Amino acid sequence: xxxxxxxxxxxxxxxxxxxxxxxxxxxxxxxxxxxxxxxxxxxxxxxxxxxxxxxxxxxxxxxxxxxxxxxxxxxxxxxxxxxxxxxxxxxxxxxxxxxxxxxxxxxxxxxxxxxxxxxxxxxxxxxxxxxxxxxxxxxxxxxxxxxxxxxxxxxxxxxxxxxxxxxxxxxxxxxxxxxxxxxxxxxxxxxxxxxxxxxxxxxxxxxxxxxxxxxxxxxxxxxxxxxxxxxxxxxxxxxxxxxxxxxxxxxxxxxxxxxxxxxxxxxxxxxxxxxxxxxxxxxxxxxxxxxxxxxxxxxxxxxxxxxxxxxxxxxxxxxxxxxxxxxxxxxxxxxxxxxxxx
Numbered sequence: 001x002x003x004x005x006x007x008x009x010x011x012x013x014x015x016x017x018x019x020x021x022x023x024x025x026x027x028x029x030x031x032x033x034x035x036x037x038x039x040x041x042x043x044x045x046x047x048x049x050x051x052x053x054x055x056x057x058x059x060x061x062x063x064x065x066x067x068x069x070x071x072x073x074x075x076x077x078x079x080x081x082x083x084x085x086x087x088x089x090x091x092x093x094x095x096x097x098x099x100x101x102x103x104x105x106x107x108x109x110x111x112x113x114x115x116x117x118x119x120x121x122x123x124x125x126x127x128x129x130x131x132x133x134x135x136x137x138x139x140x141x142x143x144x145x146x147x148x149x150x151x152x153x154x155x156x157x158x159x160x161x162x163x164x165x166x167x168x169x170x171x172x173x174x175x176x177x178x179x180x181x182x183x184x185x186x187x188x189x190x191x192x193x194x195x196x197x198x199x200x201x202x203x204x205x206x207x208x209x210x211x212x213x214x215x216x217x218x219x220x221x222x223x224x225x226x227x228x229x230x231x232x233x234x235x236x237x238x239x240x241x242x243x244x245x246x247x248x249x250x251x252x253x254x255x256x257x258x259x260x261x262x263x264x265x266x267x268x269x270x271x272x273x274x275x276x277x278x279x280x281x282x283x284x285x286x287x288x289x290x291x292x293x294x295x296x297x298x299x300x301x302x303x304x305x306x307x308x309x310x311x312x313x314x315x316x317x318x319x320x321x322x323x324x325x326x327x328x329x330x331x332x333x334x335x336x337x338x339x340x341x342x
Contacts, residue, residue: 020064024053025083034081035183036094042071045094055087064088070095078182099181106193108175108298109227112137112168113264115296125186133186135168138262140280140291142166151187157194159201162215164292171220171293172197200299208306217292222305224293228257230316235324236304239316242326244308251314253283261294268318317341 032052036045042065046058055061064087065071074091077099081090104122106115112134116127135141135150143166150168154160160172173190174197180189201216209219225243226236246253259270262279275284280291297305313326315333319340327333 020060020088021086023084023086024056028083030083032081032083033100034079036074036076036079038076040074040076042066042074045074049090052081054081054083054085054090061087061091065091075099076183099183101179101181103177103179104189105177106173106175106296108301109295110175111261111295112170112173115173119186129186134173134190135170137168137170137264138279138281138294139168140166141168153190153194157198159198159206159216160194162217164217167292169194171224171296173296174200175296175298201302205302205306212306218289219302219305220297221289221293223297223301224295225253225255225257225290226304227297227301228261228295229255230318230324231322232324233300233304234309236301237307237309238311238313238326239324240304240308241310242313242316246314247288250287252285252287253289255283255290258283258290258294261290268320 032054034049034052034054042062043058046055046061049055049061050058062071065074068091070091074094075097077097079093079098080100081093085093104118106118110118112131113127116130119125119130120127131137132148133151136147139147141147141150152165153169154163160169163172169190173193176193176196178189178192178196180192206216209216222240222243226240230236230239243253243255254275256268256270258281259274259277260267262277262281263274275282278285280286281294283290311326312328315327315330315336317325317327317333317336317340319325325336325340327336
């Protein structure tokens with residue numbers, strides 16, 4: 001009798017352990033989006049798996065994760081599962097956090113308006129929510145009390161410590177292709193971008209900036225102007241030399257892209273009236289760099305801001321085709337404007 005009971009127990013244990021590695025439907029072609037919510041226990045996860053027909057029996061899943069010591073390591077998120085997966089494979093997927101991911105692409109030169117409307121078009125977040133977190137474009141926060149106070153990330157990212165508190169995160173949301181999970185928060189996306197900036201601005205680059213007696217903020221601001229004004233690496237380096245030279249000689253930068261940043265217009269043409277807009281971003285009206293960056297520059301523009309090329313030029317313009325025309329004198333520049341910007 002005892003022998004029969006032992007055999008039955010052994011067979012039962014063997015059967016239960018076998019279910020750890022046997023899928024519910026080995027030939028199924030159906031894929032299921034399964035969501036593990038934040039704070040869910042292994043019991044709740046197991047019951048939901050059973051309800052979806054992804055495992056044979058919830059207590060078996062609970063026993064498996066308990067035996068493996070992973071019951072507290074099942075990560076929240078949206079997962080793509082199949083009935084062809086065994087219980088052990090499903091549990092491993094949860095532990096690794098292999099959630100469903102999609103790509104978001106932030107091109108070089110996009111500003112906070114562009115990024116916000118991109119997220120909104122994709123149905124991810126409202127533009128206003130994004131601006132409330134990172135700051136509104138072309139705003140001097142020291143001059144307004146109408147807008148919510150933006151989150152300060154400077155305690156976590158040392159490259160933000162020389163950024164004035166009254167400007168947004170414009171310039172620091174590094175343009176790149178990002179893989180994100182479906183349930184990612186807006187703040188988590190922003191941190192991904194800031195982490196990427198932190199990685200791209202290597203210790204060597206930071207040391208170079210320090211040796212030039214410039215701040216990271218100044219370099220990023222200059223890089224944002226180059227990103228919006230010219231296209232090629234060579235042109236960026238020459239324009240960088242021109243703009244730094246104009247700054248040193250207290251000559252207005254007169255960068256058209258700072259005007260379109262203020263107005264939000266998608267045009268290369270600006271009016272005389274627009275050059276008189278009273279904004280600290282207006283480099284026609286005010287000397288020096290604008291209040292802050294006007295877009296999020298790529299690494300090439302950052303390097304060009306850091307390594308300007310000396311030249312005899314003091315002026316430049318971009319043709320409608322994107323070619324950069326350089327001039328040594330104002331007379332040459334005016335002739336170029338009449339010729340190329342009709």
